[in-house]
Amino acid sequence: MWLSEILDRHCQQRGDAPAVVEGDRSLTWLELRGAAHSIAAYLSEHGVRHGDRVAVYSRNRLEVIASYFALAHLGAPFVPVNHAMSPTEFADAAERMEIRHVMGEQRPVEKLGLAEDRTTVFDSEEFQKLLVAGRTPPPLAATMDDPLAVLLTSGTTGAPKGVLQTSGALRQMTLSWLAQARVDDSVRLLNLNSLSHGSITATLHYVAAGATLHVMREFQPRAVLRQITERGITHIWMVPQMLRFVMMAVGKDTKVPNTLREIMFGASPMSPELLRDARHAFGCGFRNIYGMTEAGGTFCTWLSDASTEKDGSIPLESSGRSVPGIRVEIHDEQNRPLPVGEIGEVCVLAAGRMSHYVGNAAETSRTIIDDWVRTGDLGWMDASGYIHLKDRKKDVIKRGGQNVFPAEIENAIAGFDGVADAAVIGVPDDVWGEVPLAFVVVEEGATFSSDALLVFLHGRLSSYKLPKEARTVSEIPRNPAGKILRRVLAEQVGPAL
Template sequence: MYLTQPLHRALQHAPDAPMTVCGDRTKSARQVADRVARLACALKGLGVTERDRVGMLTLNSDRVNESFLAIWWIGAAANPLNARWSAAEIGYALTDSGTEVLLVDDAFAALVPELRARCAGLRTVVHCGDGPAPEGTLGYEDLIRASEPVPDGRYGGDALALLLYTGGTTGLPKGVMVSHRGLCSSLFGSMLAMRSVDRGGVTLVTVPLFHIAAVCSWYAQLVMGGTLVFLPVFRPADFLDAVRRHRVTNCILVPTMVQMLCEHPALGDVDVSSLRTITYGGAASSDALLRRAMETFPGAGFTQGYGMTETGVLCTLGREEHARGGPRLRSAGRATPSVEVAVLGPDGSRLPPGEVGEICTRGDHVMLGYWGKPEETARALRAGWMHTGDAGRFDEDGYLYVVDRIKDMIVTGGENVYSAEVENALAAHPAVASCAVIGVPDDRWGERVHAVVVLRPGRTVTAEELRAHAKSLIAGYKAPRSVEFVDALPTSAAGKILKRVLRDARPTATP
């Protein structure tokens, strides 16, 4: 399948029905298709060819929808960048991927001069915001008006569709290569396993579209037909207003968003009865929060998706399990019909139910590999299996339970943070002798980044000073929310820091 196919289908079935809503802009399928074909022509005129990467540094909008489709229209790959990253991190991803054309909106236009300075290969920047195009950029709407529609190349199969950068255990982001086939396989399997969108429904897109989960939610509604409503950022009041005004039926949220909605004082005054499905994922969610959310949105069915950028959706927990409740709410659900999931031992053998090993998967949904990193690709893709780095176990009925993270990844507010990256930043401070970073439970964020620090003799530094130092090197959400100062870190006989001991101590330092 080629990823532009749903747009052609919409032209057959409902050409004049609203396809996208963003602020005061509403566009039909016919209008979207025309704009996509013209934008594709414009991108070709800028020198974008098959297999090129086109960067996208934007908040969610209808123009992002058009950009994804136009990029695929001409056989290029979309490279949506993490909008929460620092300029240094964004610059690294642009340079690493060889991206030459970048789309930015009003929120990130001010970063363009610094990105140009960091990325010698960045030759063209297209401004896709609402304001006037800044000096040195091309106007998105000007390009569309000046271009003629070009035919859809209908690229698909194993062609590269997405390059999604995710954190690396070495401290450098890795570009995950997702093919047309891979995205479709993951998406269709999850759609068969759970009802995440309704045919002709209205999906509210509020999770940033640089996340694979957000891409799947957005694209699922595109496949099923209906309307996509875009919110540039998540604010509880804006979310509730959009649900009320547009009669939203489906959405995907991270647990932090769910909690913010449950705590919003205006919730009881807003009609949210149109919501039929709330899909959550991206972070740990407590039983208490789930119960509260189901009471808050009694008309909505809840579903959970488990996976990673490299695999898409692996397992789902459907509304039936949520309705029954019980211990299976703590599971990740069952494998979707399009994937094979196994728990493997160190020797690569399958482990029986109840035994803990590494969660591995194989099938068309698995990534093509890491961009420009053959050694890391080889470590992840071994003997036909994608090794997730997560430890887990199955029960007798095929429900998967994730019990730990083999890679020291922390999921805070739906964002992945790798401890090595934070440790590298903290270790650069002159007062720090050694440190370890772990995730600790947090009622609001699921987990919070917690640093355990040993200072150099005679040196002093405050927790806030360390946070500020870390934020100068890495994105703000990766900086430790709490810091604990100790005289020494627990180590093994081999001199390795025992993070398990630190986690078991259950730090009580406050943010």
């Protein structure tokens, strides 16, 4: 219902303005509503009913957005799936999420081997005609209390869980974000993050305000730069690793002509060096986004621009402070709030939080306690309300009774010349129980010495935080949200160490 209201408002007020742009293709608000209505009519005729969960299995493209609006009209919760998910992984998720129908691109959908009546392929001639068919949809079936989507978590520690979010919850989170970010219909947002996980909620915040959404099927740094310079992009959202690749394409000490107001980033910290170089290249504001799918999306942020840079009023190493309408505290194991400066678990109280994990009541009860979402992130709050993260609770390395936070070591490694990316995990040790092991991706053409890195870290980290070893690898495994897959690194190490 919330998405239908969004479309109706924009069609009423600015129907001929661009809503979604993908390369040379685009849909105005009137065209987007027409496409969504036609898709809803088609899906209804093919057996999709109110309450049926429908997977959308695709790269970022305008058909994805149109399909989300169509499914919302039917009251059929959409389940975004990353196009890189293997058929085996998809089969497991589909069974647990009780998927009734699959929409998406031809290649990933065909690999599933499903019956034809259970699939809808974007690339088919029949579907492409739907985008301009102008068909009348069935009556609006959704309410604010109905499930809108089942969003798969990032799965950094195991199989992804399904987060159920209602239309009403999304509306609450949208209003909170718009009060914070002051978004209007002059915004042109280039979202480089996948529309297949929790980032879709933040994307829909901007769509609700009338922003034009730009999407790309593939992340290509030079193509991103062309979009920025040629399409009048005002806001761009990516993970820091993407920005690092873009900066490699920009070149050292180069300034890029642009209309950017904000570069938004999240999922992992941005090094001071990368922030400095990107600020020089683009000259815009930078916004840190800290959120969690279970908490309803973004709940903390900071915006650093020319004015705040001069007075140093924002601690850039922090993850920001809470947005309007959302309460964030640091709690102990008994869910009691901790004083300023003490390390505990980041907990969130938000009207837009998830209802529950699909088919996982035990995990739901561990995550939501007295309406507070326990994020699993460890950190502390300063006197001004800024959250300073230490690490994921599950990732903390226990070395001889001392807590070692991988993110702290990774941030230190990032300051060493020649390092393009880094990750740290804990590995067994006969003496200390567990010790840090570092993995490093070396910049192309750079000279790198593991011994030199360890010497560099000696002056920056306490002795018990120093990695036992630094291994070079071709890449750090990350999920679509840009988060490090430490379990994959642990599997690569195996029992040999």
